[in-house]
Amino acid sequence: MAQIQAPKGVMDILPEESWKWRAVERIAREMAEVYHFQEIRTPIFEHTELFHRGVGETTDVVSKETYTFNDRGGRSITLRPEGTAGVVRAMIEHSLIAQEGARQKVYYFGPNFRYERPQSGRLRQHHQFGVEAFGIAQAEQDVECILLQMDFYRRCGLKGLSLRINSLGDGDSKTRYRDVLVKFLSPKTSQMSEDSARRLETNPLRILDSKDPRDVEACQGVPPAFESLSEKSQRHLKRAEELLAKADVPFSVDGTLVRGFDYYTETIWEFVADGLGAQNAVGGGGRYDNLAEHLGGRATPGVGFGSGIERLLMALAAQGVELPRDAKPLIWLVSHGDAARESQWALLRELRDAGLAADMDYSPRSIKSQFKVADRETARFCIVVGETELASGTVVLKDLATREQTPLPRGEVVGKLKAK
RNA sequence: GUGGCCGUAGCUCAGUUGGCAGAGCGCAAGGUUGUGGUCCUUGAUGUCGCGGGUUCGAGCCCCGUCGGUCACCCCA
Numbered sequence: 001m002a003q004i005q006a007p008k009g010v011m012d013i014l015p016e017e018s019w020k021w022r023a024v025e026r027i028a029r030e031m032a033e034v035y036h037f038q039e040i041r042t043p044i045f046e047h048t049e050l051f052h053r054g055v056g057e058t059t060d061v062v063s064k065e066t067y068t069f070n071d072r073g074g075r076s077i078t079l080r081p082e083g084t085a086g087v088v089r090a091m092i093e094h095s096l097i098a099q100e101g102a103r104q105k106v107y108y109f110g111p112n113f114r115y116e117r118p119q120s121g122r123l124r125q126h127h128q129f130g131v132e133a134f135g136i137a138q139a140e141q142d143v144e145c146i147l148l149q150m151d152f153y154r155r156c157g158l159k160g161l162s163l164r165i166n167s168l169g170d171g172d173s174k175t176r177y178r179d180v181l182v183k184f185l186s187p188k189t190s191q192m193s194e195d196s197a198r199r200l201e202t203n204p205l206r207i208l209d210s211k212d213p214r215d216v217e218a219c220q221g222v223p224p225a226f227e228s229l230s231e232k233s234q235r236h237l238k239r240a241e242e243l244l245a246k247a248d249v250p251f252s253v254d255g256t257l258v259r260g261f262d263y264y265t266e267t268i269w270e271f272v273a274d275g276l277g278a279q280n281a282v283g284g285g286g287r288y289d290n291l292a293e294h295l296g297g298r299a300t301p302g303v304g305f306g307s308g309i310e311r312l313l314m315a316l317a318a319q320g321v322e323l324p325r326d327a328k329p330l331i332w333l334v335s336h337g338d339a340a341r342e343s344q345w346a347l348l349r350e351l352r353d354a355g356l357a358a359d360m361d362y363s364p365r366s367i368k369s370q371f372k373v374a375d376r377e378t379a380r381f382c383i384v385v386g387e388t389e390l391a392s393g394t395v396v397l398k399d400l401a402t403r404e405q406t407p408l409p410r411g412e413v414v415g416k417l418k419a420k
Numbered sequence: 421g422u423g424g425c426c427g428u429a430g431c432u433c434a435g436u437u438g439g440c441a442g443a444g445c446g447c448a449a450g451g452u453u454g455u456g457g458u459c460c461u462u463g464a465u466g467u468c469g470c471g472g473g474u475u476c477g478a479g480c481c482c483c484g485u486c487g488g489u490c491a492c493c494c495c496a
Contacts, residue, residue, distance in 0.1 A: 003469095005469090005486085005487065006487095008486090008487070008488090059494095060493080060494050060495085061494075061495075064421080064494090065494080065495090082495095082496090112496080114494090114495080114496090116421095116493090116494070116495080117421075117422090117492095117493085117494095118488085118489085119489075119490060119491070119492090120489080120490065120491090121495090121496075122494085122495070122496080123496090126495095126496060127496090128496065193493095195493075206494090209494080209495090210493085210494095211492075211493085211494095212492085212493085259495090260494070260495055260496095277490075277491085278490085278491065278492085279494090279495065279496075281495070281496060282496070283496065284495085284496075306496065307496070308495090308496030309496085310496075311496055312496090334454090334455075334456095336454050336455095337454095366449090366450090366453085366454090366455095367454050367455055367456095368450095368454090368455065368456075369448085369449085369456095370455085370456090371455050371456035371457095372456055372457085373456090374456065375456040375457055376456090376457090379456095382455085382456085384454080384455075386454055387454090388454085396454095396455095398455080398456095400456070400457090403455090403456090405455085
């Protein structure tokens with residue numbers, strides 16, 4: 001029988017790895033809650049229309065990378081390729097941003113799906129930790145998100161981080177910059193890649209992101225985005241820079257930084273980390289002041305980021321960083337003889353009732369083998385029972401690290417271990 | 421979607437001009453019929469990714485396909 005493999009580009013997170021995921025998730029939740037964000041969980045699929053309108057029809061992610069299908073009722077459904085659109089939809093749907101002055105700060109954790117060719121740091125299912133803050137237009141909110149993101153990385157032990165920021169400005173500034181780009185690049189259309197020549201019509205900002213040597217050449221001397229900013233947008237960017245500097249956050253302003261989704265306005269940013277391959281961004285974000293209105297809600301400013309968990313773990317591994325492990329100490333029950341095994345089976349129940357992590361081997365192996373298994377399972381203590389102990393109503397408690405063995409009345413062992 | 425490299429035991433990998441499928445690690449049992457990590461002995465485990473083709477004979481050559489990996493594209 002042919003064996004069934006996982007679909008291309010997805011990853012199983014096995015027990016030897018899953019503890020790292022839990023460590024990262026724990027840190028993410030702690031940081032989000034310290035910054036007073038609350039968790040939100042939205043579905044992993046939505047109506048296709050949401051991403052077309054929210055993320056943008058002309059983005060690569062939506063136009064050629066979505067998992068889209070008709071469900072049995074004939075509705076067009078798309079597996080979410082990013083987290084923001086669904087969160088905004090939920091905010092509007094549940095009237096959380098319907099009132100004037102409403103503010104909401106939420107975080108999420110979960111999978112995203114993009115139909116791409118897998119490579120280092122790029123999968124068809126990947127996971128993100130993200131936050132979104134609604135209702136606050138001030139640059140403080142942008143910087144709060146950046147600080148939270150950075151603290152999250154630092155708490156995970158990530159090194160070699162660099163932060164780039166830029167501003168696309170409000171809607172008018174963005175349109176103005178678009179026109180500037182078209183004017184600047186149009187004479188060079190013939191020297192650019194076909195993709196970029198096409199983007200000149202559909203999504204000129206994306207051309208700035210191209211690594212094609214022809215496009216890089218064409219973009220030489222391109223005017224930076226901040227030259228097209230309105231006065232208000234300039235002030236917003238200046239304020240964000242000022243706040244970052246005051247917080248001693250190293251960053252650089254990159255006037256040609258752009259991001260893959262159409263909804264961004266004003267501040268955008270990206271964190272790059274050492275230890276990754278060609279896909280070296282661990283996370284990025286930005287402001288999206290027009291998105292809520294664009295999706296049919298009340299006009300509400302918003303800002304947030306998404307951070308890739310796989311990439312974070314990859315960078316941490318490459319940097320040799322150890323994440324904190326929070327396993328309960330394991331107690332392994334060892335027995336000699338059938339009667340002793342029966343007795344241990346009962347003790348196992350008592351230990352577990354007391355909330356202690358305990359296990360034993362149910363096959364009649366030799367004592368030696370039982371210890372080997374205990375060792376392999378990284379047990380901290382063994383409780384040994386044989387004929388002698390059964391007869392005297394005692395157990396032998398062994399500390400596997402020190403090899404120290406102490407006989408105890410059976411009735412005392414649970415309490416003793418609970419105290420450790 | 422395009423291109424390079426790679427698919428042999430659970431893992432890492434050898435496998436000669438086409439001629440009996442291998443090693444190390446891991447796993448199991450034993451080395452005082454009651455004590456682990458080191459050491460020693462013995463043992464088990466394969467649809468050589470899958471499907472065709474060439475050949476007396478294919479892990480090896482050819483075609484296809486699936487998967488992995490890296491880069492482009494794009495992004496986390």
